[in-house]
Amino acid sequence: MESTPASEQMEYFEEQVREMLVPTDTEDAKLVQKGLMLYRQGVVKQLQIFNDKITSTVQDVTPCYVKLDLVFASMSTCSCPGEGFCRHQIATFFAAFSKFGSVGDWVTAWREPAREKKDATNWGMQTAKDLVKANSILKPDYSRWVQSFEVSFDTLLASKKYTSPYVIPELYGIYERRIHASAPVEQEWRLLYEMVAIVVSFRKLAALSESLGHDEDTVRRAYLHLFHNLLDDAEELAIKIGVQSLPFAFDEFIERLKDDAFDLLRCANGLELERIQLYRHLWVVFFKKKAWREAELTKIEAALKGLQDWENPLVLMVAGVHLNLLIGNDETALKLIGQFTDEEIVPYLLYWIEYLSVLKAWRRVGVLIELFLQKVKAYLAALGGYHSCVTFARSAIKSVTNYCGENERFDLYERALLVMLPYSFGEYEYLLFERKQYDRWGELQAFVGLDFYDLPKDRLKVIEKERPEVLLGMLHQTAQREIDQKNRSSYKMAVRHLKKLRTLYKKLKRVDDWEYFLETLMDRTKRLRAFHEECRRSKLVDV
Numbered sequence: 001m002e003s004t005p006a007s008e009q010m011e012y013f014e015e016q017v018r019e020m021l022v023p024t025d026t027e028d029a030k031l032v033q034k035g036l037m038l039y040r041q042g043v044v045k046q047l048q049i050f051n052d053k054i055t056s057t058v059q060d061v062t063p064c065y066v067k068l069d070l071v072f073a074s075m076s077t078c079s080c081p082g083e084g085f086c087r088h089q090i091a092t093f094f095a096a097f098s099k100f101g102s103v104g105d106w107v108t109a110w111r112e113p114a115r116e117k118k119d120a121t122n123w124g125m126q127t128a129k130d131l132v133k134a135n136s137i138l139k140p141d142y143s144r145w146v147q148s149f150e151v152s153f154d155t156l157l158a159s160k161k162y163t164s165p166y167v168i169p170e171l172y173g174i175y176e177r178r179i180h181a182s183a184p185v186e187q188e189w190r191l192l193y194e195m196v197a198i199v200v201s202f203r204k205l206a207a208l209s210e211s212l213g214h215d216e217d218t219v220r221r222a223y224l225h226l227f228h229n230l231l232d233d234a235e236e237l238a239i240k241i242g243v244q245s246l247p248f249a250f251d252e253f254i255e256r257l258k259d260d261a262f263d264l265l266r267c268a269n270g271l272e273l274e275r276i277q278l279y280r281h282l283w284v285v286f287f288k289k290k291a292w293r294e295a296e297l298t299k300i301e302a303a304l305k306g307l308q309d310w311e312n313p314l315v316l317m318v319a320g321v322h323l324n325l326l327i328g329n330d331e332t333a334l335k336l337i338g339q340f341t342d343e344e345i346v347p348y349l350l351y352w353i354e355y356l357s358v359l360k361a362w363r364r365v366g367v368l369i370e371l372f373l374q375k376v377k378a379y380l381a382a383l384g385g386y387h388s389c390v391t392f393a394r395s396a397i398k399s400v401t402n403y404c405g406e407n408e409r410f411d412l413y414e415r416a417l418l419v420m421l422p423y424s425f426g427e428y429e430y431l432l433f434e435r436k437q438y439d440r441w442g443e444l445q446a447f448v449g450l451d452f453y454d455l456p457k458d459r460l461k462v463i464e465k466e467r468p469e470v471l472l473g474m475l476h477q478t479a480q481r482e483i484d485q486k487n488r489s490s491y492k493m494a495v496r497h498l499k500k501l502r503t504l505y506k507k508l509k510r511v512d513d514w515e516y517f518l519e520t521l522m523d524r525t526k527r528l529r530a531f532h533e534e535c536r537r538s539k540l541v542d543v
Contacts, residue, residue: 009049010070013054013068014093017073021110031087038087039098047096048487049099052069055067057489066089066092071386077454140189140193140253146196152175153200156174156175158211165214166222166223168208168226172205188250191237199261203264206270209271227274231278238286254287257282261283262296265316266316273348279315280322283296297320300316301320303316318348321333325356334367334371342376342378346379347379352368353365353368357402360406366407369412376396380423386423404416417431422448429441433462438463439470452475472501475501479494482494483531486528492534495535502518
C-alpha cells in the first residue's frame with residue numbers, strides 16, 4: 001500500500017483542526033493565541049513527522065511530550081494535564097505546518113469570521129431600529145405576515161452591502177429580533193406566527209445562500225448553524241402548539257403554511273438534508289389529513305415531471321418516499337428508495353427508522369434497518385471527515401438500539417457496530433468489554449491501531465488480571481512503532497513498552513519466549529546503536 005504524501009496528510013489534519021476550533025469562541029481564540037506564542041518562541045523541539053504521526057517535545061514551564069494523530073486528530077495526545085486540544089498541540093501543529101505553508105496566513109484566515117462579524121454589527125443594528133419603527137405590530141393575516149418577513153429579510157440580508165458569508169449570522173440575528181418584536185401579543189397566534197416565520201426565513205436563507213454562490217463547505221463554516229437552529233425551533237414550537245386547542249381561524253393559516261412548505265423542496269439546489277428535515281417534520285406534526293398527503297404526492301409527481309435538466313430531483317424524490325411512508329404505502333416507498341444511490345438515501349433512512357419506532361411499527365422498522373445496514377458503509381466512505389462519520393455513526397446506533405432492544409435482536413445491534421467500524425469503535429469496544437470477550441476486544445484495538453498506553457487504564461488492569469495474553473500483541477506492535485521512528489525519545493518509549501512486555505511474559509510463565517524474542521530483536525536492530533544504549537541503560541539487556 002502506498003503511503004500518503006506528507007503534504008496531503010497535513011492538509012487533512014489541518015482541516016480537522018479547523019473543525020475543532022471555532023474562531024468566534026473566546027476559549028478557542030485564546031488557545032490558538034497561546035499555541036502561536038509557544039511556536040514563535042521556538043520552544044517546539046524534536047519535531048518528527050512519521051507514520052501518520054507528528055511528535056515533539058514542547059519546552060513549556062515543564063517539558064510536554066506531544067503526539068498528533070494525522071488521521072484522527074481527536075486522538076492526539078499531550079503529557080500535560082489539560083483536556084482536549086491544548087496549547088502544546090497547537091504549537092506542534094504550527095511547527096509542522098510551517099514546513100508546508102505560512103502559519104501567519106493560516107491564523108489570519110482562521111480569525112476572519114470573528115473580525116467580519118464585528119464589522120457588520122453597527123450597520124445592522126441601525127437598520128434593525130429603522131425597521132422596527134417602520135412596522136407596527138401585525139394583526140393575524142397570513143399574507144401580511146409573509147410580506148413583512150420577506151421585506152425585513154431582503155432589507156437586512158439581501159442588500160448586497162455585505163456579501164461575506166461570515167457576516168450572515170450577525171445580520172440574521174438582527175432580522176430575527178425584528179421578527180420577534182413584531183409578533184402578535186396573543187400566545188396562540190404568536191406561536192403560529194413564529195412557525196410561519198421559520199418556514200419563510202428558512203426558504204429565504206437557502207435561496208440567498210445559492211444566489212451568493214456559497215458552496216457547501218463555506219455554508220458549513222459560516223452559517224449552517226442558523227438552519228439547524230431553525231429546525232430546533234420548529235420542533236419546540238410544534239410541541240407547544242400541539243398541547244393547546246387551536247381556534248377554527250387557524251385552519252386557513254395551516255392550509256397556507258402547507259402550500260408554502262412545498263416551496264422548501266424547490267427554493268435552492270443545496271442544503272438537501274436541512275430542507276427535507278423541516279419539510280418532513282411539518283408533514284408529521286401539522287399536515288395529518290390523509291387527503292392532504294395524497295394531494296401532496298400528486299403535486300410532487302407533477303413537479304418531478306416538470307423538472308429542468310439542471311434541477312436536482314433528490315429532495316422531491318425523498319419527499320415522495322416520506323409521504324408514502326406516512327400514508328402506509330411501504331411497498332411504493334421501498335421501490336422509490338431503490339432509485340437512489342446508497343450515498344444519497346442513507347442519511348434519510350434514520351429519520352424514518354426513528355419515526356416508525358415511536359409508532360412501535362416494528363415490522364416496518366426492521367425492513368428499513370436491514371436496508372440501512374446494506375447501504376451505510378458506502379455512505380460513510382463518501383461522507384469523509386472522521387468527526388462527521390463518528391457523529392453519524394453514533395446517531396445511527398441510537399436509532400437502531402430501540403428496535404434491537406424491544407425485539408431482542410442483539411445480533412443486529414452488533415452487526416450495526418461492525419458495519420460502521422472504525423467510527424463505532426467506542427460503542428463496540430464497550431460492548432465487547434462488558435461481555436468479557438477480551439480476545440475480540442484486543443483484535444479491535446489492533447484494528448484501530450491504538451498504542452498500548454493510549455488504552456483506558458481501568459480496562460488494562462482488568463484484562464491484565466484475567467487475560468494478560470491479550471495484551472501481548474498490542475505491546476509488540478506499540479514497541480515496534482516506536483523503534484521504527486528512529487529517534488532517542490521514541491527509543492525510550494519503546495524500552496518502556498518492552499519492560500512491560502517482559503513483565504507479562506513472566507506472569508504467563510513464558511520466559512523462554514521472551515528471551516527468544518529479545519535476542520531476535522537485538523540482532524535485528526544491531527545497527528540502531530542509540531536503541532541498544534537505551535536497552536542497556538534501562539537494564540532491559542545485560543550491560
